Amino acid sequence: MTEKLILNEDRFFDSDPKIRGVARELYEGIKDLPIISPHGHTDPRWFAENQPFPDPTELIVIPDHYVFRMLYSQGISLESLGIPTLDSSPVEQDRRKIWQLFADNFHLFLGTPTGIWLNHEFFTVFGIAEKLNGKSAQRIYDQIQEKLQSPDYLPRAMFDRFNIEAISTTDAAADSLEHHDTIRKSDWNAKIVPSFRPDGVVNGLHTDNWRQNIKDLSKASGIDIGSYATYIKALEQRREFFKSRNATSTDHAVLEPYTHELASGEVNAIFQRALKGRASGEDAAQFTAHMLMELARMSIEDGLVMQIHPGSYRNHNKTVAKKFGLDKGGDIPVRTEYTFNLHELLNRYGNDPRLTLVIFNLDESANSRELAPLAGHYPAVKLGPPWWFFDSLEGMTRFRQSVIETAGFYNTVGFNDDTRAFASIPARHDLSRRIDSNFLAGLVARHIIDMDEAQSLSRALAYDLAKETYKL
């Protein structure tokens, strides 16, 4: 009665024998390359403290909004999945019961990347040999639980086994980076670097949160932020601090990638209003546009690679956000314009080869229309890999099909896993490597490129481009 979980060796490759054969050969050549993970959300504390993950539910279900958003979409309450509430109102505490609910509904993930990653993780990381469903749920829980308590499944052991050469976390401007320090000072030799994500002090300056974040930034930098000038100084100081902890990049999430430098009087006035809690939403939008200009200037000066993640309407579902907090699966993409929005930044800084600007995107219609043409012209612009909903078999394939002809391969930057689901990292890189192998195989099969060219590109996409672009 047990259904076996077997990962076919040729999975995700085109079924045409010609393409499949080439894809397999390309994949064989790069599958064991170390993992470069230049943008993600793993918690440095895991590696600093190296404590066991408590149980399968807390490792796999509760922290992963990719998982629980799908269950929620089918009417399963977040309370029943154990997602903690902000007001500490009660939620399901029985880890096995939550796991059972997840397993009962595992068919919802058929055909989704989450389903693909989880099966890979179960099979490869935890050695599970049967499919997850309502019947096998508790047996599988037991197996994972047992593993998690062994030394081989401590965070550092997994990190080493995953063959991760370098990973970058994502850290707020005021972060102490203490866990990074602990790791660096330990006898464990792993490259775990921070990246500088100052969203909390760049966006939303009309909110109370922003004022709190400015206080934290003052404290962290030791600079009393009473003016725009001291604010800039504090940011520059923090960037230096991050660099001293081996950071090589920054990251900026914005709704619209609008860029515009404000006159000095204007930006000072907005900043003062904000400090007094009198700034408007429009002030905030103008300030973010201005700061993208400033942050590009800083990147040219200090060499940190600049990333932009635009186009997500964060916390669209206010009911969920109010009860369970931010980042609970309710972020929804919006139409995103780049040609006009980036015009000022690119005219000011885009011709400067010292700037590397990696642009991510959630609006596929902009890929062939705006982003590939921008990357295929401006020296500074590089295209980030398909992000979030598009970090998928079809999404990655469409990305390659829509950008390579215009931007070429060398204006893309390899793969990012962008995940907080640590145990899914090998699965994500494996899927990406398979999809790129298959894409290149399609080019070989149609005689667009030769096998030796494909092999060289294959390695670039799996390893070289990420390492070089992000200076890791």
Added chain:
Amino acid sequence: MTEKLILNEDRFFDSDPKIRGVARELYEGIKDLPIISPHGHTDPRWFAENQPFPDPTELIVIPDHYVFRMLYSQGISLESLGIPTLDSSPVEQDRRKIWQLFADNFHLFLGTPTGIWLNHEFFTVFGIAEKLNGKSAQRIYDQIQEKLQSPDYLPRAMFDRFNIEAISTTDAAADSLEHHDTIRKSDWNAKIVPSFRPDGVVNGLHTDNWRQNIKDLSKASGIDIGSYATYIKALEQRREFFKSRNATSTDHAVLEPYTHELASGEVNAIFQRALKGRASGEDAAQFTAHMLMELARMSIEDGLVMQIHPGSYRNHNKTVAKKFGLDKGGDIPVRTEYTFNLHELLNRYGNDPRLTLVIFNLDESANSRELAPLAGHYPAVKLGPPWWFFDSLEGMTRFRQSVIETAGFYNTVGFNDDTRAFASIPARHDLSRRIDSNFLAGLVARHIIDMDEAQSLSRALAYDLAKETYKL
């Protein structure tokens, strides 16, 4: 000299033998399932009166704007195709001459779904064994004409032979549903239910049409509509009436899916202006946005599934609309935004599992960007099948490729034929079943899902999801 019309048994399947083999096996398993048709435009009068369709031209050419828009686009006048004029100015009356013109230009439909459906209809419904072209035109006309006069081709006989388990028509708010009553009271046992489409009293309240429709609604409901409150009461009363006639759903066509609840004073003021013929276009847009909120509330209360069909600029060609009336092939889609537009409705009602909101879409760029993420999060949201221009081989394939990875299969609702071309219903469901079989076969061939999973999904897409979502 005769070219044979043969429908290949493997038509529309990928030519790769691996995919084709699996597709064929999946299709075999579901091809004979009964048809569930939860949204369409067949005329209940046909089934109430059960009179023969008069002739091939009147069955196939004159009522079908999919057919005559393509002929018109190549410079063939609507008059020469017998499309009736509003002012009764003369049009071609010779049915055979129109049929000949249609047949002479049948090559225009090469590669189009209309061509695919018509060939299926000719072969399967009417037993035609040669291709339609200028030479075979009159022979084929004779064969169809002969069939139409036999009892086997009366509407009810065809309905039974098509194996239709349930069909929903689309009916105005003030409709008497008399034909539905006639069918229900007859000894013919068929499930033909109405659906509630109050567009005429919800949209365009700045027009004379709206005021006439309000009068009709007053009359039909027996409620004298002199205020917004009585208007709402009348709508609720009509929904109850539709439910008593077995309706399970409503439908709403809007240009933009903008949703916004107006303050009570505001909506009353707009309504009073409208009754007096003094409302503006902006009033109308605000009122529609408000009514989408109200209609969602009503759906939660009475359980009718709510459908939205946004994004069509109706009657774009005013010259044609003025001469021949509405719905004459001149409706053109527009760019459509969902994330911001639906924000208010979804925040108010989207977390309520009592609401089922089926969203249709004519802007493919929104599928992966906005609709799949919304459906993959909000419990109320389900995605309607590809509609109109996208109810096609490539359109349905792209839909699956762009939404399943994010929304999963179970946030989609199976197939709708959405047609007034009765004899094309089996063709449309057959095409959909083939495309879904082929899509699933592609997943099996790449080892993304297993065969047993594919079989279960295959049945869900062909039958279960439509039946369950629409409560039929």
Added chain:
Amino acid sequence: MTEKLILNEDRFFDSDPKIRGVARELYEGIKDLPIISPHGHTDPRWFAENQPFPDPTELIVIPDHYVFRMLYSQGISLESLGIPTLDSSPVEQDRRKIWQLFADNFHLFLGTPTGIWLNHEFFTVFGIAEKLNGKSAQRIYDQIQEKLQSPDYLPRAMFDRFNIEAISTTDAAADSLEHHDTIRKSDWNAKIVPSFRPDGVVNGLHTDNWRQNIKDLSKASGIDIGSYATYIKALEQRREFFKSRNATSTDHAVLEPYTHELASGEVNAIFQRALKGRASGEDAAQFTAHMLMELARMSIEDGLVMQIHPGSYRNHNKTVAKKFGLDKGGDIPVRTEYTFNLHELLNRYGNDPRLTLVIFNLDESANSRELAPLAGHYPAVKLGPPWWFFDSLEGMTRFRQSVIETAGFYNTVGFNDDTRAFASIPARHDLSRRIDSNFLAGLVARHIIDMDEAQSLSRALAYDLAKETYKL
């Protein structure tokens, strides 16, 4: 050590044997048809003077912004590529050194249409048998250089060998067409016709350029342009002049395809402001919208096919434009709306079968949503082939996949090469013919059309549609 450059006979065809076999058969049937090139940017002077092209670098690298934009995107300066500066500041003059730089970076073109065209050109036009790279650079330079000095590589000889039946150049309103006259009066019998592109006097009427162009137009037409009425008269006169030189079409580049007829007083006022150098950017936008209406009216009257190329933000990179001039690879597409923008023009003129309006597009999201529905309804509307960034293997394939089901094949107009890279013309038409053969083969393999239908369509796409639509 030499890598061979071999063009596989089945290149660009799907690797599935069924599709490939049919594609090959279809391609064999049309590959030797003469080239119809109804829209492009070859310089008539080449054919009038028939002088040798000076060297490989000046033929292939310097004039082709497709080539140097990609090199520039990777940090290679335009100066080092010999692109002339406006202020005559020095740039690299050593042709061999530039060629070496180009060859050293030829891997940037892997997977791009530019790479495909260049390889075709090297192999087929110049008989090069090895791949271009840093090592082979100078040998290949020598071979091409030698060829260019032989009589077989003079412009007219190449034109004849390329089997070009008709080509249309693109010419400003005030152009004397002297080179066309020289060709026509020569003993060389080739069909090289002008097309009327009055952008310089239609767009940007708030700029000094416009006023200069109006002076040129006055001079060319012999009509003193002091009013809107004389301006219109001058345009009509020039159109007649172009027609007398065998022009069959016009072309109009606009940012937005907005159409709107201004009241006579309004347009006169704008025009007078413009003559005095006091027009605004908004005046210019309104005037262009108005002129699209006027130009459609003129096309109906004089029979010139009207082309619109919308959606490009010209010279986005002002730094490059300021130093090197216009059209240096820095044009970036923008989101483009058609349904509302073309509403007025189509309602006024779109039902008139005397008008042929060929619409080009750089926003793929509009193809299935707006353009195919418009072309599948309005008699005047035809869809131009995929343009610029989309004149590529994937771009052309997506175009067919997204428009044919709605617009049919016969509302498209075959292929345009749209190039100033003369020696790439055979490569571009060959790629297009291969892609269309492959697309049709896919339809045959899935039993959507029959082989005889595919053969007829194949010829239409490669030859007939361009010839008929453009009246060549």
